[in-house]
Amino acid sequence: MNGRTLEPETVSTLVAEAAAAPSMHNAQPWHFRYLSGERVLLLRADHERAMPRSDPDNRALHIGCGAALFNLRVAAAHAGIAPRTTLLPEPTDPLLLAAVQLTDLLDDAGSGELVRLHPAIRQRHTSRYPFAEKEVPGQVRAALQDAAAREGAALDFPGPWHAETVLDLVRDAESRDVVDPDVNEDLVRWTRLGAEADTAVDGVPEYAFGPRRRDGRAPVRDFSGRRPVADRGTTTFEYTPLLALLSTPEDGPAAWLRAGQALERVLLEATLADLATSLTSHALEDRTLRLLARDPGSDTGQVQMVLRLGYGPRGPATPRRAVRDVLDFA
Template sequence: MASPLEEKTVARLVAAATAAPSMHNAQPWRFRFLTGERVVLLHADLERAMPRSDPDNRALHIGCGAALFNLRVASVHAGLAPRTRLVPEPEDPLLLAAVHLAGPAERAPDPDLARLYPAIRQRHTSRHPFADKDVPEDVRATLREAAAREGAELLFPGPWHADTVLELVRDAESRDVMDPAANEDLVRWTRLGPEADTAVDGVPEYAFGPRKRDGKAPVRDFTGRRPVADRGSTSFERTAHLALLSTPGDGPADWLRAGQALERVLLEATLADLATSLTSHALEDRDLRLLARDPGSGTGQVQMVLRLGYGPRGPATPRRPVADVLDVV
């Protein structure tokens, strides 16, 4: 029988999990560690849901899936062998996953996951301009394989398809301008002025990046019409290098798989010295999301649009203390 895990070990694993990206950095997760069973339970935190922009909690599940992947990576780095079950109890919709932390005597850890561990702290969302430089094909192949290993597909759209996606992003931005209520979630989760220096969640103003003067990069402007001192504006890349992450289905388990695939891709991209940012703006409306599909195959459900390139990685954004998100019983 495996020996009990120390609480500080579990806390380190959860700290790594919470470094994952989530929509507006809302961090919509809670963890419970069952000491006797060596099981970590991942729950959705609906107090951090976004009813306006994420009414089905799709983005919430994707963020929790990304945290789940980090938990797996950190567990393997600690010499453990995580066994994961998604939505283990359908009658409990807030319970998203159960992870049994087996010891190495029970199951050999996956060394390929451990390799990704340093990238967990290095990965940050970048809302800065990227260089007009192509992503090499061997790097693209590595990222496609990373998504496939988590049951998803990563597509690098051609020019016509990429322009279509960018038009969808612009349509979403125009929709928000016409409907002030659409920005309620964004306003709730942005941190301006002195609040930015003490925040433990949300997007602080120092992570907004400069205003886009021109260029085609899909970068959401978190300020809206609110003033932010010393922000400035600059030109972004003329050719945005996009990737579309898709899953075969479109239910809670698919969204969790998408989150795990997303984080695996982001960590691999970080190790390849790529800067990354995400946009789900055009995917928040299901009708627009269907239009983002590959026009050739027309299959799969697009869950996230990634922007990749060479440039600054952006600053780290705040995280909630582990004690606020972890219960040990």
């Protein structure tokens, strides 16, 4: 049963919390439409925010929208609403990524687990700062792996040899950027420097770049490139970063949306465990490099995201578009 009528303010709150999700270069490539008569919230891809050079298949776009979808599920459960989600509900409309039926909440364990994650939605921020060379306990790693599994994905902590391979792939991607400046076109479009950073509603503002890496081996993308950023500074990052690889059994739009939901569930769980997190898809933007990121022992699964985890600053909040710009009512 659909139950009580949802007020526009309630729907707006759900969408605001959904839109706190991470997305590639903080492009926020989503748009929501609420069908009030049916109590259905539609999630659509905003193709104007796609990145044709660095994300030609829209894989990262789907992952970002999947992360927003998971936040929506958490926010709905917290509001006492059951989100019944259908991925890719209309095969003839590939931009329609999900339909979420908002019904009266059933008292089940699954909803309680979602509610538990709710405080982390606003606490989670991407950190481009160095982390302490400190071990993450095994029970915390296991909880993160369980979070990914609940969404049909796998989270693996690569051993030294595999981690070295992934770091080499990141360095290869950085070298590619130097040789082919055109690949930075999307990054330049979605970074905000100087006065623009103070009024930005999307993209990565310069105050979220973090310091330049003087030394260390952590995979941290330099969003400034060769452009000067005042008072940024340099510092040493981890020499042995803790990496995790998020993968799905299959590839394609549905798998990418599931990966996004799994990613956000892992990030919220990590936030509650007082971990700082950062993401890199740099080595995954080239399909050839992406295939090499898989576990060399099993050679299975499709790597969708590389996570860096540790204890350190969480990083500043990045801007978000106003709800009125990402939600309409019908």
